[in-house]
Amino acid sequence: MIEILxxxxxxxxxxxxxxxxxxLQTLKSRSTVGTSLLDLDRWAREMITEAGALSCYVDYAPSFGRGPFGHHVCTSVNDxxxxxxxxxHALADGDLLSLDLAVSLRGVVADSAISFVVGETRPxxxxxMIxxxxxxxxxxxAAAGPGAHVGDISHAIGTVLTGAGYPVNTEFGGHGVGSTMHQDPHVSNTGRPGRGYRLRPGLLLALEPWVMADTAELVTDPDGWTLRSASGGLTAHSEHTIAITEDGAEILTLPAA
Structure with missing residues (x-):
């Protein structure tokens, strides 16, 4: 399903x-050495509830997970x-933490992810990578706008990632959002320009480039959810929700100045 807002x-x-x-910015500020991932999840729940919003993750049960997810924010550490x-897990100095959050407010979803290093040490x-x-x-x-194709976005993302020397996994990527968290079109993190769905004003897309240091292969934890680098190397993930407008693309998940 593709929704036009x-x-x-x-x-x-x-x-x-x-x-x-x-x-996300509040959780980042609270992600200090010794902070538990469960505390981050609890704080996310409290802020979502206080805002009158709904978590997109608690009842999330796709075919690839061992669902439902049952928590409010994705907390991915190091590999x-x-x-x-x-x-x-208590965060340690030098942990590379990725936080991925999607909420529904007044019937519309936004989805974003950030990666950062905890403490003073920089692995x-x-x-x-970040x-x-x-x-x-x-x-x-920058490649998104009315009349552009999904492939234009994928090509732009992939060009940067491969140019920086990272392999690109195509199992998971960006996607449409709207009244639900995951919609068509799929936006791969590499692709060919001029291909795929032609973008229209009112379309929301969550773009999410992510990489692993030296492999494109994922492995799944025994918890049935957490996806890791098969090599055990570091990883990073960045994501914004954008709206296609008459003039280009508007970023909806930018932190306040």
Missing amino acids: NPTELDRARGAGALVADI AVLHGLPHA TGSTE EATEQALAAGI
Whole structure:
């Protein structure tokens, strides 16, 4: 299903995006050495509830997971990159943490992810990896606009990631959002320009470049959810929800200045 939002729904999407961005930045500020991933999940639940929003993850039960997910935010540490199930892990100095959050507010969903290093230590390659996903995300957004194709976004993202020396996994990527978290079209993190769905004003897309240091192969934890690098190397993940407008693309999940 592909939804095209009307102006009223787009205003609601802006509110959802602002909420997601605010929660992620608050969680980042609280992600200090010794913080438990379960505390991050609890704080996310409290902020979502206080805002009158709904978590998109608690009842999330896709075919690839051992669902329902049962938590409010994905917490992926070091070699974990996607769908990290919160558990009793205390963050350590130098942990590379990715937080992925999707909420529904007034019937419209926004989805975003950030990666950062906890504490003072910076593991080798961590800063460069995070920056590569952020730069790929910016390139994908720059390629989005009315009349462009999904393949244009995928090509822009993939060009940055491969140019930085990272293998690209195509099992999971960006996607449409709207009244639900995961919709068509799928937005791969590499692709050919001029191919795929032609973008229209009112379309919401969650773009999410992610990489693993030296492999494109994922393995799944015994928890049935957490996806890790098969090599055990570091990973990073960046994501924004954007709205296609008459003039280009509007980022809905930017943190407040």
